[in-house]
Amino acid sequence: MxxxxxxxxxxxxxxxxxxxxxxxxxxxxxxxxxxxxxxxxxxxxxxxxxxxxxxxxxxxxxxxxxxxxxxxxxxxxxxxxxxxxxxxxxxxxxxxxxxxxxxxxxxxxxxxxxxxxxxxxxxxxxxxxxxxxxxxxxxxxxxxxxxxxxxxxxxxxxxxxxxxxxxxxxxxxxxxxxxxxxxxxxxxxxxxLVPIICEEKWVKDLAGLSLKYVTISAYQEKKKVVSGFGEALFTHEGLSGPIVIDMSREVGDTLEKGNVSLSIDFKPAIPREELDQRLQTDLKSLAKKNLRTFLKGYLPSSLIPVFIELTKISPSTQSCDITKDQRETILNLLKDFRLTVKEIGTWDKAIVxxxxxxxxxxxxxxxxxxxxxxxxxxxxxxxxxxxxxxxxxxxxxxxxxxxxxxxxx
Ligand SMILES: Cc1cc2nc3c(=O)[nH]c(=O)nc-3n(C[C@H](O)[C@H](O)[C@H](O)COP(=O)(O)OP(=O)(O)OC[C@H]3O[C@@H](n4cnc5c(N)ncnc54)[C@H](O)[C@@H]3O)c2cc1C
CATH class of the missing domain: 3.50.50.60 (FAD/NAD(P)-binding domain)
Structure with missing residues (x-):
């Protein structure tokens, strides 16, 4: 026939x-x-x-x-x-x-x-x-x-x-x-459309944590390669979720030319100076609270232990004792939380x-x-x-x- x-x-x-x-x-x-x-x-x-x-x-x-x-x-x-x-x-x-x-x-x-x-x-x-x-x-x-x-x-x-x-x-x-x-x-x-695998070992502690309304940007040295706003997700090996997988191909291509890092802005709607003002006001009003409690107003609870470790500030430090440099460190991490890209996911994880x-x-x-x-x-x-x-x-x-x-x- x-x-x-x-x-x-x-x-x-x-x-x-x-x-x-x-x-x-x-x-x-x-x-x-x-x-x-x-x-x-x-x-x-x-x-x-x-x-x-x-x-x-x-x-x-x-x-x-x-x-x-x-x-x-x-x-x-x-x-x-x-x-x-x-x-x-x-x-x-x-x-x-x-x-x-x-x-x-x-x-x-x-x-x-x-x-x-x-x-x-x-x-x-x-x-x-x-x-x-x-x-x-x-x-x-x-x-x-x-x-x-x-x-x-x-x-x-x-x-x-x-x-x-x-x-x-x-x-x-x-x-x-x-x-x-x-x-x-x-x-x-x-x-x-694959997850991105990162070098940092601590990501596995955050596996399952989903982030909403964040901006994630990929950088090669100081050059921003691609950026996305929306939802992301920590995995055992790195990051996934819509904005991450949507940028994965560009990240993969850039990685062939050299190192790539991802920067998470947890507060994209608030400009840096305004966020700094807010930190100062809150540090005063929550003077007797420790850093862990203070950060609850800014981040999901499960992220706080890793975040504090990266600040290198003792978690028991009271808000009133946070120095200007330490506040600057907190501000940097809130606006520019860095991860180093190791590789992008393989065929078995690729959506397309x-x-x-x-x-x-x-x-x-x-x-x-x-x-x-x-x-x-x-x-x-x-x-x-x-x-x-x-x-x-x-x-x-x-x-x-x-x-x-x-x-x-
Ligand atoms: C987990 C996952 C979730 C997704 N979710 C969505 C979604 O919700 N919305 C969306 O828009 N897209 C989604 N996608 C993408 C979307 O599924 C694909 O783009 C789409 O299915 C591709 O369809 P296709 O017919 O071109 O190929 P396929 O669906 O891959 O079909 C190709 C078929 O050809 C057969 N075949 C291959 N070689 C031969 C051969 N030599 N002889 C005979 N048969 C052969 C295969 O067995 C297969 O059945 C998702 C992808 C994945 C992996």
Missing amino acids: IYDTIIIGGGAAGLLAGVECKRLGESFLIIERNPRVGKKLVITGKGRCNITTYNTNLDDLISKYQRNGKFLYGAFSRFTVEDTIKYFEEVLNIPLKVERGKRVFPKSNRAVDVIYALQNEIGENILPNTSVLKFNLNGNSISSVSTYKGDFQAKRYILATGGKSFPITGSNGDGYTLAKDIGHTIVKPKPA TSGGVSIKEIDPKSMKSKIVENLYFAGEIMDVYGPTGGYNLQICWSSAILAARDTHL
């Missing part, structure tokens, strides 16, 4: 491409290496699947993408965030809700419902437990794909094998080899991949290869990624729909 479309990879992008092929009345097959499809999708959004971001301003949306955002104009203007929401609610019957930070989730809070709905639409057209090993070319066109179960033929092929992040879910970078072997350029894949199939070789209006006649790309396999918050799945949805619809437009 010659299918209209063969989709390689049953992740977010491959599955939605399948749904759309079905709607268009095509014959199609999704070839997936795992026994089940959607192994990564099921763990997205901590099992709740942050489907997209409710950002309907195209320019603003694009500006949030950390790598090759402009390439996404074609896909995001043709299948918008609003189209995505409508598709999920009306075609897939998944009621959605918008949460803090414009994050869109299924009302059921269950990622597994998304997979069931996608599978339900796709029906029998999935071949599990099967890895695509290579494309066979006839001139400039793919004639078939080879697997251990034999060769499969289609008029066109959508490559949706994901990147290299969380390889346990099936995305081990195979797609890059498949694409490279037929002439595509692969921009070196690197882990992105930075790098992949060069977008210069993909038509942004259709996701069609500019190198091979009947090949399309969808999802994380392409050299484009965005921050946490639904931005990466939106790449999958829009690119999958474009790839599926192209021959029907």
Whole structure:
């Protein structure tokens, strides 16, 4: 049998491409290496699947993408965030809700419902437990794909094998080899949206402590490389949480050129001079309190022992005995609490991949290869990624729909 479309990879992008092929009345097959499809999708959004971001301003949306955002104009203007929401609610019957930070989730809070709905639409057209090993070319066109179960033929092929992040879910970078072997350029894949590992041993004492409304900046010597405001989290090895993982790729790149440190500003809304005034006033009014009690007005309790150790002031020192130099030390640590970056997390912790199939070789209006006649790309396999918050799945949805619809437009 010659299918209209063969989709390689049953992740977010491959599955939605399948749904759309079905709607268009095509014959199609999704070839997936795992026994089940959607192994990564099921763990997205901590099992709740942050489907997209409710950002309907195209320019603003694009500006949030950390790598090759402009390439996404074609896909995001043709299948918008609003189209995505409508598709999920009306075609897939998944009621959605918008949460803090414009994050869109299924009302059921269950990622597994998304997979069931996608599978339900796709029906029998999935071949599990099967890895695509290579494309066979006839001139400039793919004639078939080879697997251990034999060769499969289609008029066109959508490559949706994901990147290299969380390889346990099936995305081990195979797609890059498949694409490279037929002439595509692969921009070196690197882990992105990963926790940052720090040198300081005391971070393990703070593991689990979450920080809200802080600013974290990465520095190389005196040069600020990147900065973010919001939530962060101490881990056994360093820092994680939205603002940290969103800056991890830039930190990783900078680390290749030399040392990088992270600076936490615990009071970003208060300018340094004003904070100093406040410290002076509080030190007077809480004159008989010790340093530990005094700092409770400024920091989460679990951070205080480490903080005091770094000040090198005795915890029993009364506020009235704090010297000007000691106050300066406290002020510095509140505004510029430093950690030394050791490395960034590895593939097994990466939410997405930075790098992949060069977008210069993909038509942004259709996701069609500019190198091979009947090949399309969808999802994380392409050299484009965005921050946490639904931005990466939106790449999958829009690119999958474009790839599926192209021959029907
Ligand atoms: C823990 C975690 C949480 C996340 N949460 C969110 C979130 O809430 N919101 C968000 O927007 N993004 C989130 N992401 C990112 C998002 O999940 C990915 O960007 C997205 O799933 C990528 O989809 P994809 O279809 O391109 O690739 P994948 O989901 O990786 O699917 C690729 C599929 O191809 C299969 N495959 C690979 N090679 C072959 C082969 N040779 N033959 C056959 N099959 C093959 C794989 O087994 C896999 O099933 C999260 C990522 C992680 C790791």
